[in-house]
Each structure stands twice: as structure tokens, then as C-alpha cells.
Amino acid sequence: MAVALAAVATATRSILLRDVDHRISGLLTQESGEFANFVEEGRDPGTGERFTDPRTLLNVFLRRQYADPDEELLGLTPGRDHAPGAAPYVIRQNRDIPAHVALHEDRDALVEIFESTDPSGTLDRPRGEVRWAKVPITLKGDTATPDTTGSGRAAPPAAFVVAFHADAERAVADEAFRTLLAISGLALLMTTGIGWAVAGRILAPVRLVRTTAAQLTEQDLTRRIPVQGRDDIAALAATFNAMLDRLERAFAAQRTFVDDAGHELRTPITIVRGHLELMGDDPAEREETVRLVTDELDRMSRIVEDLLLLAKAERPDFVTPGPVQLGELTADVFVKARALGERAWELDGVADLEVELDAQRITQAMVQLAQNAVQHTAPGRRIRIGSRVARPGRIELYVADSGSGVRAEDAELIFERFRRGTTRRGSRTSGAGLGLAIVRAIAQGHRGEVELRPTEGGGATFVLDLPAPERQGKQLP
Ligand SMILES: Nc1ncnc2c1ncn2[C@@H]1O[C@H](COP(=O)(O)OP(=O)(O)O)[C@@H](O)[C@H]1O
Numbered sequence: 001m002a003v004a005l006a007a008v009a010t011a012t013r014s015i016l017l018r019d020v021d022h023r024i025s026g027l028l029t030q031e032s033g034e035f036a037n038f039v040e041e042g043r044d045p046g047t048g049e050r051f052t053d054p055r056t057l058l059n060v061f062l063r064r065q066y067a068d069p070d071e072e073l074l075g076l077t078p079g080r081d082h083a084p085g086a087a088p089y090v091i092r093q094n095r096d097i098p099a100h101v102a103l104h105e106d107r108d109a110l111v112e113i114f115e116s117t118d119p120s121g122t123l124d125r126p127r128g129e130v131r132w133a134k135v136p137i138t139l140k141g142d143t144a145t146p147d148t149t150g151s152g153r154a155a156p157p158a159a160f161v162v163a164f165h166a167d168a169e170r171a172v173a174d175e176a177f178r179t180l181l182a183i184s185g186l187a188l189l190m191t192t193g194i195g196w197a198v199a200g201r202i203l204a205p206v207r208l209v210r211t212t213a214a215q216l217t218e219q220d221l222t223r224r225i226p227v228q229g230r231d232d233i234a235a236l237a238a239t240f241n242a243m244l245d246r247l248e249r250a251f252a253a254q255r256t257f258v259d260d261a262g263h264e265l266r267t268p269i270t271i272v273r274g275h276l277e278l279m280g281d282d283p284a285e286r287e288e289t290v291r292l293v294t295d296e297l298d299r300m301s302r303i304v305e306d307l308l309l310l311a312k313a314e315r316p317d318f319v320t321p322g323p324v325q326l327g328e329l330t331a332d333v334f335v336k337a338r339a340l341g342e343r344a345w346e347l348d349g350v351a352d353l354e355v356e357l358d359a360q361r362i363t364q365a366m367v368q369l370a371q372n373a374v375q376h377t378a379p380g381r382r383i384r385i386g387s388r389v390a391r392p393g394r395i396e397l398y399v400a401d402s403g404s405g406v407r408a409e410d411a412e413l414i415f416e417r418f419r420r421g422t423t424r425r426g427s428r429t430s431g432a433g434l435g436l437a438i439v440r441a442i443a444q445g446h447r448g449e450v451e452l453r454p455t456e457g458g459g460a461t462f463v464l465d466l467p468a469p470e471r472q473g474k475q476l477p
């Protein structure tokens with residue numbers, strides 16, 4: 001803005017100065033023209049005839065003129081016995097010119113103008129610039145002034161001179177320039193002040209966001225930014241708050257996860273330590289202790305493996321899908337599941353189509369479900385395994401058992417980490433409650449879900465509901 005204002009002021013100044021120059025040129029031309037006219041047309045009031053004497057002509061002319069304040073009208077005629085470089089005789093008209101700039105008192109300037117062969121020019125005097133124009137007078141019947149000096153050079157003819165002191169006019173332009181600069185400076189100051197204030201007000205909420213963010217620590221994520229209004233800043237604050245909500249939940253989840261993991265791992269350690277401390281010398285007792293301790297260590301390593309798997313579930317390469325024959329996959333799972341326990345295993349139905357799945361992970365999830373089914377059913381009871389195309393673009397793999405089933409109030413929480421159903425609480429043989437969490441992680445890795453469905457005749461049915469672009473919708477009965 002400062003640059004723009006300075007440019008405007010400078011441009012204005014040069015336009016004003018150019019106008020002054022034009023006006024002066026116009027004035028000079030006009031006065032010269034008027035005088036030339038008078039020389040042509042004017043009559044001597046004394047004789048009624050045309051003028052014959054330049055001095056009379058100049059006197060008559062100048063008496064009638066009213067000059068501008070900065071204008072000086074002069075008649076110059078050669079003095080008697082005029083020599084080159086001698087001051088001319090001056091007939092002057094203007095009385096208003098201040099003495100310090102007056103040209104008629106400046107002998108050197110007068111000589112320079114009088115002897116100049118140019119019709120106009122510019123004089124640089126210490127007191128300021130003078131623009132002048134000269135009209136030499138040639139009268140009918142007037143013989144050239146005789147050369148009385150013997151120098152061999154004729155004196156210049158009498159002349160009318162109009163001079164203009166440009167400085168006063170220039171000063172007006174400069175004054176305008178200074179005023180403009182002053183106003184610009186003031187405007188700049190005001191704009192800066194207002195800009196400062198407005199920017200401060202606009203940025204105040206941003207500062208609030210910043211200070212709030214600075215006060216947040218990992219331990220204390222409870223602070224929130226007050227949301228005011230409906231502008232972008234309010235939207236920013238709302239987004240920021242939502243992000244804090246997510247962060248807080250994530251941190252809380254992580255903390256409980258670590259707590260739970262620590263708790264789960266401490267139990268087997270306590271048990272191992274207890275058995276070892278109480279171990280006597282009896283070989284049978286020792287054998288029993290070793291068996292129990294090995295059992296607990298197996299359990300521990302299973303928990304650790306599950307935890308590592310769950311940690312891996314956060315990574316993008318957790319699931320690497322490839323083309324898989326769903327029928328073959330289901331049959332493979334069935335064969336592996338059968339080895340888990342003496343149950344009445346049934347391959348219920350097989351959807352025969354090619355889908356994009358991570359076969360290893362899906363098998364892992366299905367075996368996990370089958371293992372749970374075995375844990376919750378008595379030997380010899382029926383467990384069905386199968387796959388089907390539920391609706392176009394969705395496939396389902398399921399394990400349905402005829403066991404105790406899941407209580408309605410547990411239906412949601414059994415899928416969470418370290419959560420076990422109430423029915424089997426206290427049973428040390430069950431796992432750490434990570435199995436269904438892993439199944440869910442695998443399902444979500446395939447952009448699907450795992451669901452617990454109501455089962456005819458009691459028992460639990462766990463279904464992997466996965467998206468699969470349908471290629472051939474054939475389904476075996
Ligand atoms: N087939 C099932 N029948 C009845 N309850 C089940 C079945 N599968 C899982 N559950 C319940 O869900 C809980 C969580 O299972 P899971 O995550 O595999 O942990 P864990 O097997 O280590 O207990 C189990 O404790 C159990 O209460």
C-alpha cells in the first residue's frame with residue numbers, strides 16, 4: 001500500500017508539473033501573439049499613424065497590459081551607444097513582481113535574453129527558473145540602428161520580452177505532492193491500525209486453538225476449545241475437538257489394553273511361581289508341577305502370540321487378498337476344524353465361486369471360531385461349518401454350534417479384547433478373551449464384519465460377513 005500511495009503521489013506531481021509547463025508555454029505564446037498583432041495593427045495615439053519608434057510602441061503596448069502575478073512583460077531597446085554586452089534600455093510594465101525574482105533588475109539576464117538569437121528559452125537563475133519568449137520589433141520605414149560603436153556588429157533590434165517565473169507554480173505542484181504524501185501516510189497509519197485490530201480479532205480463535213493445543217498433554221486430553229459461531233474458525237475448532245475425542249478414546253483404549261494385557265500375563269506368572277515354590281521332593285508331585293507349569297507357559301505364549309497378531313492388525317499389510325476358490329477354502333477349514341475335538345462335524349453348504357480373500361487369515365479366523373465352538377459344546381454335539389452367497393456381492397462363512405450359546409448381554413462385548421462371556425467365568429482352561437477380537441480384526445481387514453446370529457435349537461452361530469464381487473453365483477446345496 002505504501003508503494004502504491006507513493007506511486008500515486010509521484011505520478012500526480014509529475015502530471016501537475018507538466019500542466020504547469022504547458023500553461024506557461026501557452027501564456028508565452030499568447031502574449032507574443034498579442035504583441036505581434038499590436039505591431040501589425042496598432043496606431044500611435046499621438047499621430048494616429050502606424051508606429052515608427054519601437055520605444056513609443058512598447059510604451060503604448062505595455063501601458064495597456066495586465067500581467068499575471070508571476071509574469072513579467074518588458075520592452076528592451078538598445079541603449080544609446082549600444083555596445084555588445086551592454087545593458088539594454090528597459091521599458092517595464094509589471095509592478096507586482098517581487099523584487100527578489102524581478103528580471104528587470106537583473107542586468108546579466110537582460111543582456112543574455114536581449115542578445116539571444118532564439119525566440120524563446122529558459123534561464124536558470126539562482127532565485128529560480130525563468131521561461132521567456134522574445135518578439136523582435138521590425139517597423140516599416142525603420143532603418144536598422146546605425147552601428148555607432150565601430151565594433152562592426154549591429155546592436156540587436158528592440159524587442160518585446162515576456163518572462164514567466166515558474167517557481168511559484170511549481171511550488172503549488174510540490175505543495176499538492178506534499179499534502180498527498182501526508183494524507184497517504186495518515187491513511188497508511190490508519191489502515192495499519194485497523195488491519196492490526198481486525199487481524200487480531202480474526203486470529204483470536206486461532207490463538208485459542210493454539211494455546212489449547214499447547215496445554216494438551218498425553219495425560220490430559222480433556223480440554224476442548226469453545227465453539228462459537230458458524231464460520232470457518234468454528235468449524236476448525238469443532239474438527240479439532242472431534243480429533244481430540246478420537247485421540248482421547250484411542251489413548252484410553254490403549255491404556256486399558258496395556259492394563260488388561262499386563263493383568264492377563266501376570267496371572268500365569270503368579271501360578272507358575274506358586275507351583276514352583278511349593279514343589280516338594282516327591283517325583284510324582286514334581287511331574288505334576290512340571291505339567292502345570294508347562295501348561296501355564298503355553299497359555300502365556302499363546303496370549304503373547306495373539307497380542308502380537310492384534311498389534312499387527314493395525315498395519316496395512318495385515319491382510320493380503322488373492323484369488324481364492326471359496327469352496328476349497330471352506331473344505332480346508334472343515335478338515336482342520338475336525339482335528340480340534342470329537343464332535344459331530346458337518347460341512348453344511350459350500351459356495352463355489354472365486355473371491356478375493358486372504359486365505360491364511362480367513363482360515364485362522366475360522367479355526368478360532370471352531371475352537372470356541374469346541375470349547376462351548378459337549379463332546380459328540382453337532383458343529384456345522386459352511387459358506388454361502390448371502391446376497392449379491394456378499395459372502396458368508398459360518399460356524400454354528402449346538403452348545404451353551406452366548407447370553408444376550410454378552411453379545412456385544414465378547415468381541416472386545418480380553419473380554420470373556422459371563423457363562424464360563426472362572427474357567428481357567430479358556431483363553432485370554434483375544435480369540436474373537438482377532439476374528440473381528442481379520443473380518444474388518446477384509447472390510448467385512450463378524451456377527452453373532454441366533455441359532456435354532458440353542459447354541460451360537462458366528463458368521464464372517466465379507467464383501468466379494470460376485471463372479472459366478474452358483475451355490476451347491
Ligand atoms: N461358540 C461359543 N459359544 C458360546 N460362547 C462363546 C462361543 N464363542 C465365544 N464365546 C464367548 O465369547 C467369549 C470370548 O471368546 P474369545 O474371544 O474366543 O475368548 P476366549 O475363548 O479366550 O474366552 C468367550 O469367553 C465365551 O464366553
Ligand SMILES: [Mg+2]
Pocket residue numbers: 368371372431435436
Ligand atoms: Mg476363544
